[in-house]
Amino acid sequence: xxxxxxxxxxxxxxxxxxxxxxxxxxxxxxxxxxxxxxxxxxxxxxxxxxxxxxxxxxxxxxxxxxxxxxxxxxxxxxxxxxxxxxxxxxxxxxxxxxxxxxxxxxxxxxxxxxxxxxxxxxxxxxxxxxxxxxxxxxxxxxxxxxxxxxxxxxxxxxxxxxxxxxxxxxxxxxxxxxxxxxxxxxxxxxxxxxxxxxxxxxxxxxxxxxxxxxxxxxxxxxxxxxxxxxxxxxxxxxxxxxxxxxxxxxxxxxxxxxxxxxxxxxxxxxxxxxxxxxx
Ligand SMILES: Nc1ncnc2c1ncn2[C@@H]1O[C@H](COP(=O)(O)OP(=O)(O)O)[C@@H](O)[C@H]1O
Ligand SMILES: [Mg+2]
Numbered sequence: 001x002x003x004x005x006x007x008x009x010x011x012x013x014x015x016x017x018x019x020x021x022x023x024x025x026x027x028x029x030x031x032x033x034x035x036x037x038x039x040x041x042x043x044x045x046x047x048x049x050x051x052x053x054x055x056x057x058x059x060x061x062x063x064x065x066x067x068x069x070x071x072x073x074x075x076x077x078x079x080x081x082x083x084x085x086x087x088x089x090x091x092x093x094x095x096x097x098x099x100x101x102x103x104x105x106x107x108x109x110x111x112x113x114x115x116x117x118x119x120x121x122x123x124x125x126x127x128x129x130x131x132x133x134x135x136x137x138x139x140x141x142x143x144x145x146x147x148x149x150x151x152x153x154x155x156x157x158x159x160x161x162x163x164x165x166x167x168x169x170x171x172x173x174x175x176x177x178x179x180x181x182x183x184x185x186x187x188x189x190x191x192x193x194x195x196x197x198x199x200x201x202x203x204x205x206x207x208x209x210x211x212x213x214x215x216x217x218x219x220x221x222x223x224x225x226x227x228x229x230x231x232x233x234x235x236x237x238x239x240x241x242x243x244x245x246x247x248x249x250x251x252x253x254x255x256x257x258x259x260x261x262x263x264x265x266x267x268x269x270x271x272x273x274x275x276x277x278x279x
Contacts, residue, residue: 019129021159023088026135029162029274031193032155034184036177038069038145041198041234042167044244045263046142047075047098049165051249052267054097057279058137061091061099063128065154066144067120070104077247081105088132096249101131121153128157137279147184155188162274163193165231170217173197178226193273194229195219196266202236203258229273232266235259 024030033049035042046062053060064072073079076094083105084090091099103124133139141158143151155161166181173195185192197219202211213236223230237259243250251260271278 013125016125016129017157017159020125020157023129023131024133024139024159027133027139028137029276030139030141030158030160031270032141032143032158032161032164032188032190033167034143034147034151034155034164034181035145035167036147036172036180040167040169040172042145043069043071043075043142044240044250045165045167045196045198045234046140047072047244048249048251048260048263049267049270050098050138050140051096051251052264053138053140055251056267056271059135060097060138060140061101061133061136063139063141063158064100064102064104065124066142067103067107067150068144070102070107071244072100072142073102073104074247075244075249076100079104079247085130088130089127090132091134096252103127117150117153120150121157124154125157147180152184152187161188161190163191164188165193165270166195166228167198168195168219169199170197170212170214170219172214173217173219173222175222175226178222178228182226182228192228193270194231195223196231197233199236200233229269231269231273232262234262234266 033042033046050060050062062072064070073081076096078092078094078100081092091101093099106127143154164185168177182192197217199214200217202213220230235258237257239254240250243253251263254260
């Protein structure tokens with residue numbers, strides 16, 4: 001860690017980590033969503049799973065910690081929200097029951113920020129030590145893409161993560177990706193709740209024929225071989241991109257779609273894995 005040799009800095013670090021811990025004391029479950037790389041639908045999954053929890057009656061918030069593409073506020077239609085500071089930052093409420101805190105609220109769209117690695121973690125640490133989470137059943141954490149240092153240093157700021165969910169696409173659900181993800185989770189000392197295979201297939205609406213656009217994943221098989229739970233597969237639905245842009249969660253706009261049902265089932269699966277009953 002930065003400045004570990006400097007006792008002043010490391011004390012400041014310890015103090016803010018302790019502050020984050022206290023602020024997060026009343027969160028029942030913290031779930032980190034990770035991926036092997038960007039663009040596999042991690043933020044789409046974080047958003048829709050959170051909305052699913054909220055529809056089931058759980059008090060849920062999302063932490064968007066992806067510096068490269070903080071997309072959660074847009075997906076929930078609160079892109080223009082202003083952060084309010086009242087003895088700490090208040091969670092931004094959305095129309096869908098889920099509240100959100102995003103690193104994007106600190107960034108100015110027009111001025112690209114070029115932060116070096118340690119600065120990002122430090123900025124996020126200071127930010128997190130000032131957020132008032134209140135009482136939550138679930139906090140879903142959208143981590144930066146990959147299983148490298150950046151995702152790790154963000155995840156290490158958050159105490160007591162209950163479990164990690166891995167999102168990947170068929171060609172990406174390889175043994176290597178699963179292995180990397182498992183070792184990531186081990187470093188954090190958190191259990192892998194399971195793997196979600198996104199963009200598994202496309203079912204033609206007219207003929208019902210199934211196309212494996214990104215290859216046939218075998219996600220379930222690899223998960224079994226590696227001894228991690230398989231949480232389910234989500235098909236490709238071209239309407240997904242539009243809902244992300246419109247700021248309406250897919251499961252809210254198209255609850256009857258196969259992809260929406262798959263997401264709801266995955267949310268149930270996560271509850272089972274955690275041993276949580278619906279309120
Ligand atoms: N199952 C899917 N079907 C169709 N489009 C999808 C699906 N999952 C994600 N997308 C789209 O892919 C793009 C990338 O998704 P996003 O969640 O932002 O990825 P990540 O957070 O991993 O970078 C978005 O435009 C999203 O709408
Ligand atoms: Mg993302």
